[in-house]
Amino acid sequence: xxxxxxxxxxxxxxxxxxxxxxxxxxxxxxxxxxxxxxxxxxxxxxxxxxxxxxxxxxxxxxxxxxxxxxxxxxxxxxxxxxxxxxxxxxxxxxxxxxxxxxxxxxxxxxxxxx
Amino acid sequence: xxxxxxxxxxxxxxxxxxxxxxxxxxxxxxxxxxxxxxxxxxxxxxxxxxxxxxxxxxxxxxxxxxxxxxxxxxxxxxxxxxxxxxxxxxxxxxxxxxxxxxxxxxxxxxxx
Numbered sequence: 001x002x003x004x005x006x007x008x009x010x011x012x013x014x015x016x017x018x019x020x021x022x023x024x025x026x027x028x029x030x031x032x033x034x035x036x037x038x039x040x041x042x043x044x045x046x047x048x049x050x051x052x053x054x055x056x057x058x059x060x061x062x063x064x065x066x067x068x069x070x071x072x073x074x075x076x077x078x079x080x081x082x083x084x085x086x087x088x089x090x091x092x093x094x095x096x097x098x099x100x101x102x103x104x105x106x107x108x109x110x111x112x113x114x
Numbered sequence: 115x116x117x118x119x120x121x122x123x124x125x126x127x128x129x130x131x132x133x134x135x136x137x138x139x140x141x142x143x144x145x146x147x148x149x150x151x152x153x154x155x156x157x158x159x160x161x162x163x164x165x166x167x168x169x170x171x172x173x174x175x176x177x178x179x180x181x182x183x184x185x186x187x188x189x190x191x192x193x194x195x196x197x198x199x200x201x202x203x204x205x206x207x208x209x210x211x212x213x214x215x216x217x218x219x220x221x222x223x224x225x226x
């Protein structure tokens with residue numbers, strides 16, 4: 001079974017801190033994604049990566065950056081955390097995008113910024 | 115830009131009733147449509163994936179239909195059980211990168 005793990009389930013940070021969220025997948029998937037999920041808004045794509053060191057902006061990249069130094073690991077970075085970044089963050093991976101492929105999700109990190 | 119809508123936002127049914135969850139989307143040029151389940155505070159689990167060339171998919175008590183021309187998908191859950199209580203999200207795939215566009219979800223409560 002594909003396994004996607006995230007470094008923390010719950011995280012509390014202060015405004016202005018630099019925050020790292022890490023995601024690891026164990027199935028040699030090509031593409032990885034970071035979403036945030038807020039009540040009533042569903043999941044919104046922050047960034048995605050289609051190869052090591054390659055990244056593309058999603059719909060809401062402002063205030064975030066990402067790093068993919070190894071194929072299995074995709075990190076989301078909040079350069080200077082703000083209260084409006086309090087949210088559930090979900091990581092996902094997919095082998096290759098195709099009509100029959102599905103994304104596999106990690107358990108999520110609930111981040112609170114005080 | 116693809117817009118995905120799920121109505122209703124919340125639904126409560128007694129155990130044993132059939133569940134009908136609706137999803138609509140604005141761009142019919144999709145690769146596939148997927149239904150996910152999310153338990154409180156957890157990640158998403160894929161339930162069904164319908165390719166653009168298919169009209170429906172079934173898995174156990176779950177059946178999902180797809181009508182691309184009208185931009186609609188329906189998830190049916192037969193003989194609901196309390197264990198079906200969760201949030202159900204639909205998502206469309208419209209590009210080759212694997213990016214999904216999600217609806218906001220329908221929160222389902224099945225009462226014993």
